[in-house]
Each structure stands twice: as C-alpha cells, then as structure tokens.
Amino acid sequence: MIVQSFKMAWKSIAANKIRAFLTMLGIIIGVMSLVVLVSLVTSATSSVTSQIESMGSDMLTVSVRDDKGLPLRLADLSDIAQDESISMIAPTTQTMGSVKSGSETTEVSVEGTNASYFQIQGDELASGRLLKSADLENTSYVAVLSNEAAVEIYGTADATGQTMVMNGSKFLVVGVLAEDDSLMASIGNMYSIYIPYTVAERLADSSSGISSFYAAASDPEYTDRAEAAIEAALLSRFKNDEDSFYILNQSVLAETMSSVTNTFALLLGGIAAISLLVGGIGIMNIMLVSVTERTREIGIRKAIGANKRVILLQFLVEALMICLIGCALGIALSGGILLIVNIFTSDTLTFTFSGSVILVAVLFSTFIGVVFGLYPARKAANMHPIDALRYE
Amino acid sequence: MIELNDISKIYRIGDEEIRALDSVSMRVKEGEFVSITGSSGSGKSTMMHIIGCLDTADEGVYLLDGQSIEHYSENELAMIRNQKIGFIFQSFNLIARLTLEENVGLPLVYRGVSASLRRERVGAAMEQVGLANRMKHTPNSISGGQQQRAAIARALVTEPAMILADEPTGNLDSKTGESIMKLFRNLNAAGKTIVLITHDDHIAQQTGRTIRLMDGRIESMGRTGVAAVNGPIAADTGGGGTDGVNNDSAVF
Ligand SMILES: Nc1ncnc2c1ncn2[C@@H]1O[C@H](COP(=O)(O)OP(=O)(O)OP(=O)(O)O)[C@@H](O)[C@H]1O
Numbered sequence: 001m002i003v004q005s006f007k008m009a010w011k012s013i014a015a016n017k018i019r020a021f022l023t024m025l026g027i028i029i030g031v032m033s034l035v036v037l038v039s040l041v042t043s044a045t046s047s048v049t050s051q052i053e054s055m056g057s058d059m060l061t062v063s064v065r066d067d068k069g070l071p072l073r074l075a076d077l078s079d080i081a082q083d084e085s086i087s088m089i090a091p092t093t094q095t096m097g098s099v100k101s102g103s104e105t106t107e108v109s110v111e112g113t114n115a116s117y118f119q120i121q122g123d124e125l126a127s128g129r130l131l132k133s134a135d136l137e138n139t140s141y142v143a144v145l146s147n148e149a150a151v152e153i154y155g156t157a158d159a160t161g162q163t164m165v166m167n168g169s170k171f172l173v174v175g176v177l178a179e180d181d182s183l184m185a186s187i188g189n190m191y192s193i194y195i196p197y198t199v200a201e202r203l204a205d206s207s208s209g210i211s212s213f214y215a216a217a218s219d220p221e222y223t224d225r226a227e228a229a230i231e232a233a234l235l236s237r238f239k240n241d242e243d244s245f246y247i248l249n250q251s252v253l254a255e256t257m258s259s260v261t262n263t264f265a266l267l268l269g270g271i272a273a274i275s276l277l278v279g280g281i282g283i284m285n286i287m288l289v290s291v292t293e294r295t296r297e298i299g300i301r302k303a304i305g306a307n308k309r310v311i312l313l314q315f316l317v318e319a320l321m322i323c324l325i326g327c328a329l330g331i332a333l334s335g336g337i338l339l340i341v342n343i344f345t346s347d348t349l350t351f352t353f354s355g356s357v358i359l360v361a362v363l364f365s366t367f368i369g370v371v372f373g374l375y376p377a378r379k380a381a382n383m384h385p386i387d388a389l390r391y392e
Numbered sequence: 393m394i395e396l397n398d399i400s401k402i403y404r405i406g407d408e409e410i411r412a413l414d415s416v417s418m419r420v421k422e423g424e425f426v427s428i429t430g431s432s433g434s435g436k437s438t439m440m441h442i443i444g445c446l447d448t449a450d451e452g453v454y455l456l457d458g459q460s461i462e463h464y465s466e467n468e469l470a471m472i473r474n475q476k477i478g479f480i481f482q483s484f485n486l487i488a489r490l491t492l493e494e495n496v497g498l499p500l501v502y503r504g505v506s507a508s509l510r511r512e513r514v515g516a517a518m519e520q521v522g523l524a525n526r527m528k529h530t531p532n533s534i535s536g537g538q539q540q541r542a543a544i545a546r547a548l549v550t551e552p553a554m555i556l557a558d559e560p561t562g563n564l565d566s567k568t569g570e571s572i573m574k575l576f577r578n579l580n581a582a583g584k585t586i587v588l589i590t591h592d593d594h595i596a597q598q599t600g601r602t603i604r605l606m607d608g609r610i611e612s613m614g615r616t617g618v619a620a621v622n623g624p625i626a627a628d629t630g631g632g633g634t635d636g637v638n639n640d641s642a643v644f
C-alpha cells in the first residue's frame with residue numbers, strides 16, 4: 001500500500017508539473033539558503049580554525065607585563081624548556097626598523113628571536129638557513145627575511161648572501177622564508193625580519209629582559225600541562241603575582257573561535273529554517289486547493305473501496321514527496337552556488353557542503369512535509385463519499 | 393441479498409426537513425435485474441447510495457446479505473463497497489489523469505491485489521466490455537460510450553455480487569445506451585445482481601422488475617416497469633413479509 005501511495009502521489013505530481021514546481025519553490029529556496037549559509041559559515045570556520053591549528057594548537061604565547069625587577073633572561077627560558085611537556089621555547093621582541101637599499105627606505109617589523117621560533121610558527125625556508133643558537137651566543141649580525149620583505153627590499157626572493165643596512169647596523173642576510181599564503185599572514189601584513197634575540201636586545205639598548213615568548217608543547221595533548229608548567233615557573237619567579245604575566249593558549253583560541261562561529265551558523269540556519277517554514281505553509285495552501293479540486297476523485301476512490309487511511313496516506317505522501325523533491329533540488333542548487341563561490345574566492349578558503357546541514361535539511365523538509373501535509377490529507381480522508389461525489 | 397426495512401433518509405436545511413427517503417421497504421434477490429425509476433428528486437440516487445453503503449440511513453434497517461450494516465465503521469463500509477459492490481455513474485467518474493488500465497485496476501489496488509494478477513484481471517474485464525485495445529488511453533481520449541464501458545469494467549474487475557448503476561445511459565445517445573443495456577443484460581444473464589436507476593421507461597422495460605419512487609416513497613413495484621399509477625399493488629419482492637407499499641405515503 002505504501003508503494004502504491006508513492007506511485008499515486010508521483011502521478012498526481014507529474015500530472016501538474018508547473019504547479020508542483022511552484023509549490024516546491026519555497027522549499028527549494030529555503031533548503032538552498034539553509035545549506036549555502038551554514039556551509040559557508042562552517043567552511044570558513046573550519047578554514048580559520050585549521051589556520052589557527054596550523055600555527056600550532058600546541059602553541060602557547062606568553063607575555064610578561066611586570067617583571068618585579070627580576071627580568072626574565074634566556075637562561076630562565078632554557079630552565080622552563082626543561083619541562084618534558086614543553087618541546088621548544090622562543091623569546092620574541094618586536095621593534096620597528098628601516099632598511100636602506102639604494103635610495104629607498106623600507107619600514108620593517110624586526111623580530112628578535114631564536115632558532116625554535118620558525119619551528120613553532122611552522123615557517124619554512126625558501127633559501128639559505130634559519131637562525132642558529134650560535135648566532136645568539138655570538139651575537140652575530142645575521143638576518144632571516146620573510147619572502148615579502150625580500151621581494152620588497154631586493155626585488156627578488158633570492159636575497160640570501162646580501163648585506164642589509166638596518167637602523168645603521170650591517171646585517172648579513174642568511175636566509176629567506178618561503179611564501180606564507182595562510183590567512184593569518186595576509187591579515188598581519190608586515191614586512192618581517194628575524195634577527196638573533198641577543199642582537200635585538202643589544203640594538204634596543206636596554207636590558208629589560210624578555211617581555212614575551214612562544215612555547216610549543218611536545219604533543220598537542222600536553223598543551224595544558226605545558227601551560228601549567230610555565231605558569232608555575234613564572235609564578236615562583238614573579239612572587240606569586242598572577243597579573244604579572246599572561247599565557248594565551250592557542251587551542252583555547254581555536255575553541256572560542258569555533259564556538260563563536262557555531263553560534264553564527266545556528267543563527268543563519270535559524271533564519272533559513274524560517275523560510276523553510278514559510279515554504280511549508282505554501283505547500284499546505286496548495287495541498288488544500290488540490291484536495292478541494294480533487295474532491296470528486298476522492299469520492300470516486302472512496303466509492304470503489306478506498307478507506308480513510310489510504311486517502312490520508314496518498315495526500316500525505318504527496319506533500320512529503322513535494323517537500324523532498326524540493327529539498328533535493330535545493331541541495332543540488334546550493335552545490336552549484338558553492339562551486340561558483342569557490343571560483344571567486346581565494347584558494348585558501350574552500351567552501352564545501354557541511355554534511356550535517358544536509359541531514360538537517362532533509363529531516364526538516366520531511367518534518368515540514370508531514371506537518372503541513374497532515375491537515376489537507378486529513379481533510380481529504382474525512383470527506384463523506386456522497387458529498388465528495390456530488391461536488392462539481 | 394438486499395433488504396430495506398422502513399428506511400428513511402432525512403436532510404435538514406434550516407428548519408425545513410426533507411425526507412429524501414420515507415419509510416421505504418423493499419427487497420432484491422440475488423440474480424435479479426431491478427430498475428428504479430421516478431421523477432427527479434424522488435430519492436432514486438439516495439436509495440442507491442444507501443444500498444451501495446456510500447451513505448447510511450437515518451431510520452430503518454438495511455440488511456446486506458442478511459447482515460445489518462448499521463454498526464459498521466466507515467472503513468468497514470469501504471471494504472464492503474470494495475468487495476461486494478460495483479458502482480457505475482451517469483458521469484462515468486473515471487479519474488482523468490490515469491489511463492483506463494489504471495482506472496479499472498484501482499479497486500484491485502485498494503484490495504491489495506498484486507500487480508501481475510491485477511494486469512490479468514483488468515485485461516479480462518476490459519475484454520468483457522470490448523476495450524481490450526484501449527488500455528493505455530486516458531478517459532478524455534475516448535468516446536462517452538467507451539468511457540462508460542471502462543467504468544463498467546472497473547465495476548466488474550472485483551467480480552462483485554452486485555452492480556449499482558445510477559443512470560448509466562443518461563449521458564449517452566440512445567444507440568450507445570442500447571449497447572450498454574445489452575452489456576447489462578448479458579451480465580445479468582451471467583448471474584450478476586443489477587440495480588439500475590433510470591428516467592427512461594424504455595430502459596426500465598428491459599429490466600426484470602421496476603421500482604417506482606415518488607417523493608421518497610415507493611409508488612409501485614412491478615414487472616417490466618408497467619406500474620399502476622394509483623392504488624395498492626401486491627408487490628413482487630421475491631417473498632418476505634415486510635415488503636409492500638406504504639399506500640398512505642402521498643402526504644407531500
Ligand atoms: N445533501 C443533501 N442535502 C439536502 N438535500 C438533499 C441532499 N441530497 C439530496 N437531497 C434531497 O433529497 C431528495 C432526493 O434526491 P436524489 O438525489 O435522491 O433524487 P433523484 O431521484 O436521484 O433525482 P435525479 O433524478 O435528479 O437524480 C431531493 O429532494 C434532494 O433535494
């Protein structure tokens with residue numbers, strides 16, 4: 001009987017294709033906006049969180065606000081790095097510098113750090129070498145350039161071996177980093193130059209100590225342990241003053257980020273769901289018209305032996321079918337839209353179907369088909385055979 | 393087979409009460425070919441609807457095959473219609489968007505008959521009415537006479553004991569009507585009980601017995617439609633004590 005209901009429903013939909021399509025339109029648009037909006041948000045979210053994770057979800061950023069007259073030294077960092085939950089640690093100081101090349105001056109961001117920095121950040125070399133611990137020990141005037149900085153200053157990324165004059169000091173360019181096409185790099189757009197921490201300290205001409213550093217956990221699972229270890233070390237160092245330093249846990253950042261975007265996705269999804277609901281009301285409207293139009297047919301069917309349940313099923317299945325066909329068309333269309341969106345967005349962001357939203361769309365369409373199909377179907381099922389047969 | 397005992401059907405419109413059927417009693421035996429005549433509004437269709445379990449009486453008892461249908465639910469009545477009764481209507485009442493094959497097979501669908509058996513039985517029924525070569529046609533691509541034949545095939549396909557026809561020739565020219573009547577006579581000869589409603593005395597004469605209605609009451613019951621206009625008649629109802637005519641019915 002169920003199979004027969006589907007056949008009957010299909011026949012009456014096929015008999016009136018234009019109307020069926022117009023009825024579906026609400027569902028099509030609703031499903032399309034639901035799938036597209038939620039897919040866009042979740043794709044963007046997963047792209048951003050994976051960027052954060054590629055920066056290392058195992059990364060901790062520590063900034064020291066007040067050293068209580070006990071400045072943090074490189075040796076302190078090596079002590080902290082002894083903890084087995086911490087694999088690497090890199091001090092950073094950031095200053096501005098101007099690089100002279102010929103008659104032109106380029107403003108750059110100068111990062112004083114050590115060899116671990118690049119590993120923690122996941123930066124790769126294009127040519128030359130990275131900073132070495134010997135560079136820090138010997139306070140060598142060497143520099144590693146970001147790709148953008150090399151291109152800006154020398155007009156080519158192949159700048160290894162060049163001599164660079166920055167703030168009046170001569171540096172040897174020992175390496176150039178590979179191009180970083182990540183989203184984060186394009187946000188913090190600066191020409192970056194990396195020099196040994198000791199050199200930066202000397203140039204800054206103050207021995208205020210390390211004001212910030214990065215640490216990487218030996219395993220992403222140990223991030224929280226590493227955070228605790230650093231916290232303990234710094235607390236004992238800074239006389240138990242919790243406010244004298246601040247630890248930013250990258251994995252917490254990723255979590256916050258995804259919870260914010262999840263809320264956003266839910267909000268957009270909710271708006272789209274309302275449009276689906278409106279589509280459902282449209283279906284109910286047309287189904288009511290259809291039931292009235294087919295009153296005589298219902299009478300005939302009852303006269304030859306259709307009972308209430310069969311009539312109910314026929315119209316319910318018809319409403320459901322309209323919803324699900326609309327849903328399928330909506331999903332297909334949103335796939336097309338995502339494809340087009342992908343053509344116009346950069347390679348770093350790819351929008352893909354969110355599997356769960358498709359499931360939600362199908363379930364919700366089914367729900368709407370049943371809920372809004374039920375009333376017209378019951379109306380059909382409860383018709384009196386004679387009244388239905390008499391209907392003109 | 394059919395036994396109506398003091399059946400009344402009352403419609404109320406506002407304060408007015410219309411007795412579409414007023415204490416009607418009659419019987420139809422198995423294998424009979426009965427016609428019901430009467431002027432428009434005399435209650436013919438109402439009577440057929442009650443006999444066909446499409447509607448229920450407000451008063452009186454209707455026994456179908458000895459069983460009172462009074463306490464059956466709507467779904468049980470649907471099943472009785474499906475199994476015991478074949479309907480034929482004046483306006484054919486085929487579903488326009490289905491092919492003849494699908495239309496004729498529909499009662500079997502509701503009976504839960506498998507597709508292959510359905511095809512066989514539909515083929516046989518269509519053969520019987522001479523439409524075997526029109527299976528894939530839709531109702532509006534064939535003539536009225538052919539549509540009525542298809543409707544008859546639909547009534548026959550379930551092999552019901554009884555066929556109820558409400559003015560089956562009303563929308564047809566006399567020649568086509570004649571061929572439909574021939575079909576009915578053959579079916580009756582093959583043992584089907586047929587109750588046929590008609591305006592046409594000529595058609596009524598072709599049946600075994602005519603019941604004449606007037607204002608919801610039975611005016612006469614006699615052979616071949618030649619009925620007395622006034623006065624009591626000994627009704628030929630095939631036996632039974634309750635049958636007869638309420639002669640005091642002409643109150644309207
Ligand atoms: N649903 C209804 N509501 C009110 N009155 C009704 C209804 N159905 C039938 N009637 C009345 O019952 C009476 C009998 O109607 P019925 O249809 O049985 O007549 P009929 O003999 O079949 O007439 P016709 O030859 O025109 O088909 C009529 O007076 C009609 O007005």
Ligand SMILES: [Mg+2]
Binds near residue numbers: 436437438558
């Ligand atoms: Mg009538």
